[in-house]
Amino acid sequence: MQRIFLDHNATTPIRTEVREKMLPFLGELFGNPSSAHSFGQEVKVHLDEARQRIADQLGASVNEIIFTSGGTESDNAALKGVALAAGSGHIVTTVIEHPAVMQSASYLAKKGFDVTYVEVDSGGVVDPEDVRRAIRPDTIIVSVMHLNNEVGVIQPIEEISMITREAGVPLHTDAVQSFGKLPTKVDDLGVDLISVAAHKIYGPKGIGVLYVRKGTRIDPLIIGGAQEKRRRSGTENVIGIVGFGEAIRLAEVEREQVFQNLEGLRKRFVDGLVERIPQITINGDPERTFPSTISASVARVEGESLLLSLDMEGIAVSTGSACSSGSLEPSHVLVAMGIDTVLAQGTLRFSMGRGTTGEDVDRVLEVFPPVVERLRAMSPLGAEWSAGVGGPTC
Numbered sequence: 336m337q338r339i340f341l342d343h344n345a346t347t348p349i350r351t352e353v354r355e356k357m358l359p360f361l362g363e364l365f366g367n368p369s370s371a372h373s374f375g376q377e378v379k380v381h382l383d384e385a386r387q388r389i390a391d392q393l394g395a396s397v398n399e400i401i402f403t404s405g406g407t408e409s410d411n412a413a414l415k416g417v418a419l420a421a422g423s424g425h426i427v428t429t430v431i432e433h434p435a436v437m438q439s440a441s442y443l444a445k446k447g448f449d450v451t452y453v454e455v456d457s458g459g460v461v462d463p464e465d466v467r468r469a470i471r472p473d474t475i476i477v478s479v480m481h482l483n484n485e486v487g488v489i490q491p492i493e494e495i496s497m498i499t500r501e502a503g504v505p506l507h508t509d510a511v512q513s514f515g516k517l518p519t520k521v522d523d524l525g526v527d528l529i530s531v532a533a534h535k536i537y538g539p540k541g542i543g544v545l546y547v548r549k550g551t552r553i554d555p556l557i558i559g560g561a562q563e564k565r566r567r568s569g570t571e572n573v574i575g576i577v578g579f580g581e582a583i584r585l586a587e588v589e590r591e592q593v594f595q596n597l598e599g600l601r602k603r604f605v606d607g608l609v610e611r612i613p614q615i616t617i618n619g620d621p622e623r624t625f626p627s628t629i630s631a632s633v634a635r636v637e638g639e640s641l642l643l644s645l646d647m648e649g650i651a652v653s654t655g656s657a658c659s660s661g662s663l664e665p666s667h668v669l670v671a672m673g674i675d676t677v678l679a680q681g682t683l684r685f686s687m688g689r690g691t692t693g694e695d696v697d698r699v700l701e702v703f704p705p706v707v708e709r710l711r712a713m714s715p716l717g718a719e720w721s722a723g724v725g726g727p728t729c
């Protein structure tokens with residue numbers, strides 16, 4: 336059976352060109368880039384080259400690039416690092432952030448920092464004026480994600496940054512989903528800190544970057560050696576860094592063409608779903624949604640069952656829910672958008688990538704409607720669900 340991967344927001348396969356670039360670092364190029372001898376220095380050249388590429392992509396200086404272990408670490412380092420340097424104060428973030436930001440903020444709240452979570456509208460968009468109202472004289476950082484991983488909504492970072500600049504507060508954005516897919520020049524966005532990761536753009540897992548604008552007050556989370564100019568100690572993940580540099584170079588070359596292709600695929604996909612499946616809702620402000628992501632809420636079925644049924648057909652997607660400690664929690668993003676919790680539990684996320692084809696979309700459109708019909712017919716909770724009560728257990 337031919338498998339179709341529609342979970343590119345979770346991760347992407349490493350591109351052949353990226354893998355080839357990485358291979359010598361599993362063999363002869365093994366030196367430690369901090370070593371002064373030739374083994375170290377021949378590796379450092381490649382590390383510097385990758386750093387330059389990532390800096391260029393962000394419109395930043397190489398001195399503002401800190402390599403991390405990925406998006407999660409970059410988010411933690413941004414929020415906790417600024418908080419550590421400030422000692423006390425107030426943090427502004429939003430209700431739709433990735434858990435790496437949400438939980439860093441709630442951790443800091445437990446440590447005595449005040450946190451304000453800005454709401455979103457029903458399309459999943461933050462109103463910059465709400466950010467303005469949330470900022471206080473003691474605000475130390477504002478963190479608003481660029482592109483949401485669950486519904487694909489792009490936030491108005493440029494407008495938010497005009498407000499944070501006026502207030503003199505550093506702005507962090509989690510650009511893990513947008514880097515290499517949307518323009519992310521730091522001066523155009525107006526941000527002071529950016530989190531990015533390689534594995535969302537056909538690079539390796541376990542490597543990311545935190546960009547920190549020169550002059551931003553931030554303490555390191557990881558100390559020890561003097562790597563990354565003492566801002567993130569530990570021998571560099573050279574193989575990951577080299578792969579990241581190549582992944583972003585290739586992503587930028589084809590960025591616009593991939594975007595156009597995704598736009599066409601999205602239209603075909605969404606039109607097909609709405610035409611063939613009664614009681615389906617596509618989530619997210621259509622004017623602000625990046626075309627790769629389709630978040631669809633299907634009434635009277637449970638997301639996990641849909642996911643498993645599609646998986647049996649070779650189609651990989653994800654749900655809008657997180658299953659934890661025996662109960663099926665609806666997605667905090669969908670709930671924040673005002674979507675009914677039962678409907679939120681019947682939500683699937685299809686996330687397309689550079690390799691997704693029209694045939695892939697047509698296959699899903701062929702397989703998915705009968706799956707929904709079958710599960711709706713089987714659901715013992717069908718009647719209660721349509722009445723809006725009851726719900727699935729995990």
Ligand SMILES: Cc1ncc(COP(=O)(O)O)c(C=O)c1O
Nearest residue numbers: 405406407433484509511512532
């Ligand atoms: C928006 C966003 N931020 C952060 C992360 C975490 O990145 P990583 O998997 O590299 O730790 C992800 C990954 O899913 C993400 O989508």
